[in-house]
Amino acid sequence: MISTASHGTAFLGHPRGLGYLAFTEAWERFSFYGMQSLLVLYMTQELFLPGHIDNVAGIGWYRSLLEGAYGPLSPLALAGQTFGLYAGLVYFTPLFGGWIADRWLGSKRTVIFGVLLMTAGHAAMVLEQSFLIALTLLILGSGALKGNIASQVGQLYPKDDDRPSRGFVMFSTAINIGAVGGPLACGLLAQLYGWHVGFGTAGVMMLVALGVYLKGLPHLPDEPHLTRSSEPHRKLSASDWRSVGILMIFLVFQVLLGPGYDQQFNMGMAWIDAAVDLQTPFGRVPVAWFVSINSLGTVLGAIAAIGFWRWQARRGDEQSDNTKMVVGGLMYGVGTMLMAVGSAFQTAGSVSIVFPALSYFITGVAFTWSWPTWLAVMARYAPRQIAARMMAAAYLVAFFGAIVAGYFSRFYETMDPALFWLLNAAACWMGAGLFYLFGPAMTRALVANLDQAQEPAILSKYASFVIEK
Known part of the structure; x- marks a missing residue:
């Protein structure tokens, strides 16, 4: 059930709850990306070096486990594997967070629990000894938070509303405003005052996110399992299962779309630190700031994309979601x-600073076309009785992408860097090609699975899409 407050236009033509959800995630992303922008650098420049690594509680069995699977790992390779596992599990645990929300706590209480866990994780990051504990808390907290926040965005709108795609772009834009500020602030503070000041700042911002969310609770969607208690227990129909299957195929395409994007947050940071000339007349640019360049590209790209799509919508020919994802994949490849x-x-x-700056900016713009559109597709077509879990499943794209990036990061030291980045770019273009070739027919199948009462509105949204193919 969608609350009456959810139908309004109080926030830039969208429900008021969108504003509270967007700015909750803006501060959470400030914290998350501020910490993440430091993570690989912290591991390779200090934590995993002699004199420090032995201080980390549990590092012996952890390293033995990884080396048992992959062989001996240098400090750089160990950092790449650790970052890949962390970044991947951050997007895997939302599956469990969605299940907990659907069955037990509801989305709102699960989000609050997640923010508290992440705050504790950032606090634990301040000490070397609790590094692995900190990552574990952050992974669990993100699992409780991410899918449930996004599913509430989708639930703000009736099923036949034509605003969700633009609403998710606005949601993503606010997130990336935080993602611009986090690496700038945490990266500068870490460079001036040490790693742990940067990590501590990230923790404080999580408390700000909690305050915004609590203030916005009255404007958020009603809990579906509280107002329609029989719905979560209704079995999926054959049509529902067909939709789930198609969405999972789309998920595979989406994973192939963005390996260059995932690798930029992993070995991209090490490459910039080792190969790029970061000296300017104003001093050395912190490596962490390139994460902010990526997020700035997303913010500016979103502003341009929203204006462009609105202009197309007024003419009745807004690009289909499939076309938007194709464009995003092509841009990911160009940036990489x-x-x-x-x-x-x-x-x-050394490499001119212009190359990574343009690369991170362009992949940030590509994110605008790809990721919010993918979330909107999942929100529109996922069966309602498993909405939170399907939205959590959408984040498996990031899970598999980060795991793959972590696995291939160990080849970075043995491959020519140009070839390493070229292979990542080629994968992006392959994903775009799969969406172009197979996406139209699969979307028509999703439309056919919708209830007859909803079909005309959705079909009008995809009219140009059907004509294209």
Whole structure:
């Protein structure tokens, strides 16, 4: 059930609850990306070096477990594997968070629990000894938070509303405003005052996110299992299962779409630190700031995309969701390719700062076209009785992407950097090709699975999509 407050237009033409959800995630992302922008650098420059690594509680069995699977790991390779596992599990645990919300606590209480766990994780990051504990708390907290926040965005709108795609872009834009500020602030503070000041700042911002969410509770959607208690127990129909199957195939396409994006947060940070000339007339640019460049690209790209899509909508020919994801995949590839070009043509032993700056900016713009659109597709077509779990499943894209990036990060030291980044770019273009070739027919099948009462509105949304193919 959607609460009466959810039908309004008080927040830039959208329900008021969208504003509270967006700014909760803005501060949470400030914290998350502020910490994440430091993580690989912290591990490779200090934590995993002699004199420090032995201080980490549990590092012996953890390293033995990884090396049992992958063989001996250098400090850089161990950092890459650790980051990949962390970043992947952050997007895997929302499956459990969605299940807990659907069955037991509801989305609102689960989100509050997640924020508290993440706050504790950031606090634990301040000490070397509790590093693995900190990552565990952050993983569990993110699992409780992420899918449930996003599912509440989808539930703000009636099923036949044409605003969710733009609403998710606005949601993502607010998130990335926080993602711009987090690496700037935490990266600068870490460079000036030490790693733990940067990590501590990230923890304080999680408390701000909690305050915003609590203030917005009256404007958020009603809990579906509280107002329609029989719905979560209704079995999925054959049509529902067909929709789930198609969405899972789309998930595979989406994973292939963005490996270059995932690798930028992993070995991209190490590459910039080792190969790029970061000196400017104003001093050395913190490596963490490139994460902010990526997020700035998403913010500016979203502003341009919203205006462009609104203009198309007024003419009755807004791009289909499938086309938006194709464009996003092509841009991911172009952005990643710039890192290969910079590596191939580096001069005087270092790469111009222009190459990574443009690369991170372009992949940020690509994110605007790809990721919010994917969330909107999941919100529109997922069976309602498993809405939170399906939205959590949408984040498996990031799980598999991060795990794959972590696995391939161990080849970074043995491959030519230009070839390493070229292969990542090629995978992005492969994903875009799969969406272009197979996406239209699969979307028509999803439309056919909707209830007859909803079908006309959705079909009008996809009219240009059907004509294209």
